[in-house]
Amino acid sequence: MKRSLSGPGRWTRGVLLPALIAVIMAAGTVAAAGPASAAADPKAGDACTTADLGKRYPFVKSATTTPTITHFKTFFVTAGTTGTQTITLETATTITVEVGTTTQILASFNIATLGRVESFVNRTVKKITSSTDKETTTITWNFLAPGYYGLFKGTRKVTGEYGSLNCTRVDKGGGVYATEWAERPGGTYTTYSVMEEGAIRCEDVVPANSLMRLAQIQLGCDGAPAKAREQQRATPSEPAGEQAGEQAGEQAGEQAGRVVAPFAAPPGFTCEPGYYRIGTPDRLLNWWNEDGTDEIRLRGWSSSSRSQWSLCQGPVSNGLPEYVLITRYSGKCLTLHSAETLSEGGRLMEGGCLTVDDRQRFYLYRDVPGSNLVGIQVKSSGYMAGQTRIADAESVRQYSMGMADGTGTYLLEKIA
Structure with a gap:
């Protein structure tokens, strides 16, 4: 995408001024008192019927939103190299959509969980099998002024806990029983919002806790170390070798009688x-x-x-x-x-x-x-x-x- 900034807060085609100004939400945690999901969703303690005994619903217990740089590249523009440039970025952080212990978002429960996350944080999030390392890593940008730039792509990583509701018998005391939705074990989830991209310099004034501020730190502004030459790849929650080892252990256990x-x-x-x-x-x-x-x-x-x-x-x-x-x-x-x-x-x-x-x-x-x-x-x-x-x-x-x-x-x- 070819983009540049022609004035405070307004994107146009053609020019990138020294200051990039944008308002980006800071990282934050939302507790269970956040926005409710669909009105039809049951809640723990609500009455249920015999037809609900074989059903199960997810609900979101918490959500934390964190601005995250996923791709980055330092780029030096000399007086003779201004204008439009296409730059290939390097992976900085990988975010993978995950519900519980699986990254394969195929079952309706996992999809519904992420749908409730979206409603909970009031922000569009990925609800399919996805990873930021599959996102496009090139940026086409129009540079007007020479300087040392950090080009970045990023998003808002959303993590938290979810629970599960099942309909079951509840002892109300005094010999009285009822069927109610009861909280059952859930797990943790990870997803991310829409991808954003930009270019930044140390002299630009940007909001704290924004993607652009993170990019400035990555660039080495304020005396922070310059971006490491070797990009640290994100570590899966469960390494493939470990997972294979567990599976082999299960098979060996069965064969062992x-x-x-x-x-x-x-x-x-x-x-x-x-x-x-x-x-x-x-x-x-x-x-x-x-x-x-x-x-x-x-x-x-x-x-x-x-x-x-x-x-x-x-x-x-x-x-x-x-x-x-x-x-x-x-x-x-x-x-x-x-x-x-x-x-x-x-x-x-x-x-x-x-x-x-x-x-x-x-x-x-x-x-x-x-x-x-x-x-x-x-x-x-x-x-x-x-x-x-x-x-x-x-x-x-x-x-x-x-x-x-x-x-x-x-x-x-x-x-x-």
């Missing part, structure tokens, strides 16, 4: 007597162990052991007990597909019960006493169980925000 014997609960879990069926509230379709695929699908009820489950309760984590579900037919555990752990629509299957594996651990969100309706959440991903439609042979899957139409609410009914 962490699978418990069929029909046996993992250590720390105790199975309730008898069996349950899991199905649609109208009792027409139930979770069924599909022969030949390992998938769990909806099928019409029968007395077959394929549709019978042991419910095994384990330790409390994040404020709720963990559960393992073991199919009576094969003695294997309900498991999120290993290749689809963060996939929207990842399949739930049967797999050998493992001593430690959060893909086989589930949280149950229950209706008031006397009702057998539940929502089922995968511990590893936080996603809710559901299916694309209520129909025979439909696979049971996970969805980051559950099913908007309420079809992620299931009947967990004791049958024997």
